[in-house]
Amino acid sequence: MHIQFLGTGAGMPSKSRNTSSLALKLLDERGTIWLFDCGEATQHQILHTTIKPRKLEKIFITHLHGDHIYGLPGLLGSRSFLGGEKPLTIYGPKGLKEWIQLTLQTSQTHLNYTIEFVEVEEGVIFEDEDFKVTAMPLQHVVPCFGYRLEQKPLPGALQIEKARAFGVPKGPLLGKLKNGMDVTLDDGTIIRSEEVTESPKSGFTVAILGDTRYCENAITLSHNADIVIHEATFDHTTEDLAANYGHSTNIDAANVARISGAQNLLINHLSARFFPQDIENMLNEVKELIPNTFIVKDFDEFSWQQGELKILGK
Ligand SMILES: [Zn+2]
Ligand SMILES: [Zn+2]
Secondary structure, three states, X not given: OEEEEEEOEOOOOOOOOOOOEEEEEEHHHHOEEEEEOOOOOHHHHHOOOOOOHHHEEEEEOOOOOHHHHOOHHHHHHHHHHOOOOOOEEEEEOOOHHHHHHHHHHHOOOOOOOOEEEEEOOOEEEEEOOOEEEEEEEOOOOOOOEEEEEEEOOEOOOEOHHHHHHOOOOOOHHHHHHHOOOOEEOOOXXXXXXXXXXXXXXXXXXXXXXXXXXXOHHHHHHOOOOOEEEEEOOEOHHHHHHHHHOOOOEHHHXXXXXXXXXXXXXXXXXXXXXXXXXXXXXXXXXXXXXXXOEEEOOOOOEEEEEOOEEEEOOO
């Protein structure tokens, strides 16, 4: 799994930070990409990456502020133009569906694929054999959701040598054992899957939080997460503003990650008011609470492999 940030700014684009969007690349896990928020010009940002819009399977929107959704209509049109034919599911607060449908209709944009809209409410909003996504409301100035994405445990690898030693012949029985099924050999011996497979590996958990002031639900969504992605529109010198505008400081983000027992913290949604030295200071403050922290920039890409988060290309 890779996470790539397409826009890390708050409110308006600046020369160095576009508005909010991030891609969760699940290419190894399911051959698709999930997008979280889609600020204006997200499709322009995508042009600088390896992301193919037709690979987008799901788009999750945290809230309906322009810096999180103005890039959607253009991206949806381009996905069709670039050969995207597979259905797309869009999750978001009430009102998103109407806005997208009206915009596509007004601009006479015809898509060669279907969109399924899911109006998000608190609870599990998606679940299949491999993943579960839970949503909870956060505290912003408009309805805003945070998402918790959990990968289910992965079956342990088949120990072929051991299975062969038990007398399992080459062929379909090995596949059954690998998939967790017990098998009976010709001589009546029962071989249990757990005897010849390694123990299941736990999957990863990522909490992707939208704009919010410090709140309990952010902590619940982040409980024991491997990675928490949290906004910090302000720092401690402007903490009054943060509370008034429904945003967080870097210390709020750090406290959410610390109290929830999260391993890694990625901080996004930075105000353009900060100079590089301010960001450096903010990072140092957070690292005292959560050592594994990055304040991310546009196009930063992270890989999650064997329980470790690594920034690529650095
Ligand atoms: Zn925002
Ligand atoms: Zn907002």
